[in-house]
Amino acid sequence: MHIEIADLRRRFGRVTALDGVDLTVSGGMFGLLGTNGAGKTTLMRILAGVLPATSGRVVVGGNDLSTRGGRVAVQRRLGYLPQELGLYPDLTPTEFLDYVGLLKGLDDRAARRGQVGDLLDLVGLSDVAGRKLKGFSGGMRRRVGIAQALLGDPTLLIVDEPTVGLDPEERIRFRTLLSSLAGARTVLLSTHIVEDVAQTCRQTAVLAAGRVLFTGQVTDLTARAEGVTWEIVTAGSPPTDGVVVSAIARTDGTHYRVVSPRPPSPDAIPVSPSLEEGYVALMRSATPLPVG
Amino acid sequence: MRLTIWLHEARRAGPAALLAPPAALLLTAAIAMFIQLSGAGHERAERLLLAGLEAVAPLSVAMVALTIVVRETCRELHLSLPTLHLATIGRRLGVLGASTAACCLIYAAGAWLAGYRLGPGGAATLLVWAAPALWLAAFAALVAAVTRSAVLTSSLVALIWLAEQIWATVFVTPALRPLFLFFTSRVGDGPGWAANRIGLLAGGLVLLAATAAVLHRPERLLTEEDA
Ligand SMILES: Nc1ncnc2c1ncn2[C@@H]1O[C@H](COP(=O)(O)OP(=O)(O)O)[C@@H](O)[C@H]1O
Numbered sequence: 001m002h003i004e005i006a007d008l009r010r011r012f013g014r015v016t017a018l019d020g021v022d023l024t025v026s027g028g029m030f031g032l033l034g035t036n037g038a039g040k041t042t043l044m045r046i047l048a049g050v051l052p053a054t055s056g057r058v059v060v061g062g063n064d065l066s067t068r069g070g071r072v073a074v075q076r077r078l079g080y081l082p083q084e085l086g087l088y089p090d091l092t093p094t095e096f097l098d099y100v101g102l103l104k105g106l107d108d109r110a111a112r113r114g115q116v117g118d119l120l121d122l123v124g125l126s127d128v129a130g131r132k133l134k135g136f137s138g139g140m141r142r143r144v145g146i147a148q149a150l151l152g153d154p155t156l157l158i159v160d161e162p163t164v165g166l167d168p169e170e171r172i173r174f175r176t177l178l179s180s181l182a183g184a185r186t187v188l189l190s191t192h193i194v195e196d197v198a199q200t201c202r203q204t205a206v207l208a209a210g211r212v213l214f215t216g217q218v219t220d221l222t223a224r225a226e227g228v229t230w231e232i233v234t235a236g237s238p239p240t241d242g243v244v245v246s247a248i249a250r251t252d253g254t255h256y257r258v259v260s261p262r263p264p265s266p267d268a269i270p271v272s273p274s275l276e277e278g279y280v281a282l283m284r285s286a287t288p289l290p291v292g
Numbered sequence: 293m294r295l296t297i298w299l300h301e302a303r304r305a306g307p308a309a310l311l312a313p314p315a316a317l318l319l320t321a322a323i324a325m326f327i328q329l330s331g332a333g334h335e336r337a338e339r340l341l342l343a344g345l346e347a348v349a350p351l352s353v354a355m356v357a358l359t360i361v362v363r364e365t366c367r368e369l370h371l372s373l374p375t376l377h378l379a380t381i382g383r384r385l386g387v388l389g390a391s392t393a394a395c396c397l398i399y400a401a402g403a404w405l406a407g408y409r410l411g412p413g414g415a416a417t418l419l420v421w422a423a424p425a426l427w428l429a430a431f432a433a434l435v436a437a438v439t440r441s442a443v444l445t446s447s448l449v450a451l452i453w454l455a456e457q458i459w460a461t462v463f464v465t466p467a468l469r470p471l472f473l474f475f476t477s478r479v480g481d482g483p484g485w486a487a488n489r490i491g492l493l494a495g496g497l498v499l500l501a502a503t504a505a506v507l508h509r510p511e512r513l514l515t516e517e518d519a
């Protein structure tokens with residue numbers, strides 16, 4: 001589903017959460033990167049029709065979100081996993097999905113039951129389908145969350161920081177599941193973890209302080225660090241120039257990877273960057289360098 | 293009408309929605325029975341039974357109503373679904389209304405069969421509880437929708453309830469009479485009773501409409517902690 005956002009603004013009292021966002025998203029999996037407080041959740045909420053914009057234009061699949069009709073039309077084709085999905089602890093996954101399905105307008109009982117069963121299979125929760133949600137771990141709750149989002153076979157899937165708080169194995173499972181869902185759908189994934197985007201998305205945007213710093217191919221974001229990423233091996237003190245992205249101690253000394261416009265030391269060798277380094281280079285070029 | 297959604301909403305309204313009003317009434321009835329059996333007199337038991345119907349039941353209904361409006365652990369998810377959140381809250385309040393009506397009707401019928409006279413009798417007895425219950429519950433729902441705070445709302449509801457009990461003589465004056473919840477138990481069902489009941493019902497409907505207007509922008513219910 002095609003998403004067109006133009007000059008979108010959202011204020012909360014004196015806080016400006018979104019400050020003139022322009023963004024285009026077409027099919028596939030799209031990663032929205034940004035630190036905490038960048039405005040990701042606010043943007044996702046507006047796209048999900050949960051929150052109205054202060055000003056600007058948002059068109060999703062041809063529907064203008066500023067109208068009630070447009071919002072409902074989008075919500076009929078939407079799956080949304082909020083950042084904080086509270087569940088009803090007294091329900092089982094089956095009951096919870098049945099309820100959400102009804103609210104999504106899946107009126108046919110047999111069809112709804114069928115979908116609920118299939119989705120519980122898909123997210124690997126069939127074994128615990130009859131257990132109350134109150135005992136579920138973070139990863140299991142997230143899987144219930146994605147299952148409810150998939151009810152009604154949405155063409156747009158919006159997932160807000162779905163991998164936070166998951167252990168590494170769960171995180172990898174979860175994002176693999178998300179990519180597998182992206183085939184015919186548009187999947188909008190927000191995260192502050194660069195690796196999540198690196199492993200799943202071709203298109204990405206970087207949000208900082210309510211503004212879009214970058215939008216385009218993931219490879220283009222990586223390329224931002226081309227020529228400014230260095231490796232230094234030293235037994236001495238860490239480099240002071242630039243941003244140290246990684247430091248790995250080995251027998252021959254500590255291997256530092258540094259993003260810096262100048263070589264951080266005479267024996268630094270240029271290396272080809274990762275997405276994380278592209279992200280760091282972007283963030284660094286966007287904020288003025290400290291004096292001195 | 294889809295029955296399943298109502299069953300789900302009854303569950304979401306919580307056990308309190310279904311149990312609080314009957315529990316309050318049962319307790320009142322038990323105390324009245326005790327008074328009667330202890331020989332304190334038929335009239336005193338009758339007064340208490342009437343107060344249960346007109347004052348205790350509405351208070352418990354109002355407390356449940358405010359909980360229904362304030363408490364929702366999946367608020368953000370609800371706001372993203374094509375079913376209006378206002379409709380969902382409306383269904384839950386509807387469940388509360390139905391269970392309240394059932395309890396109060398049974399209670400009033402039981403009292404009547406046992407020889408107590410609660411209000412004017414006949415269909416008009418409905419207004420003994422329905423008018424104050426609607427008014428107080430709608431007031432609670434509105435304050436809850438505006439403040440989003442269960443503590444604040446329940447305090448305010450309790451305050452109004454208590455003030456009307458303590459200053460009943462002030463509330464029977466013509467200016468405040470349409471707001472007086474306890475006309476039947478404090479003044480009686482004589483002159484002015486019907487007007488008071490109609491006033492309460494009308495006020496309750498206005499408060500309900502105001503609640504709906506506030507909840508029409510349900511994102512107001514998202515608190516910053518949800519962000
Ligand atoms: N409901 C709200 N009320 C007040 N301020 C909010 C609300 N939601 C978000 N904000 C503020 O807007 C900014 C962006 O927040 P958010 O969209 O949650 O960012 P992110 O999801 O990228 O961490 C923050 O400064 C946050 O405090």
Ligand SMILES: [Mg+2]
Pocket residue numbers: 037040041042083160161519
């Ligand atoms: Mg967020």
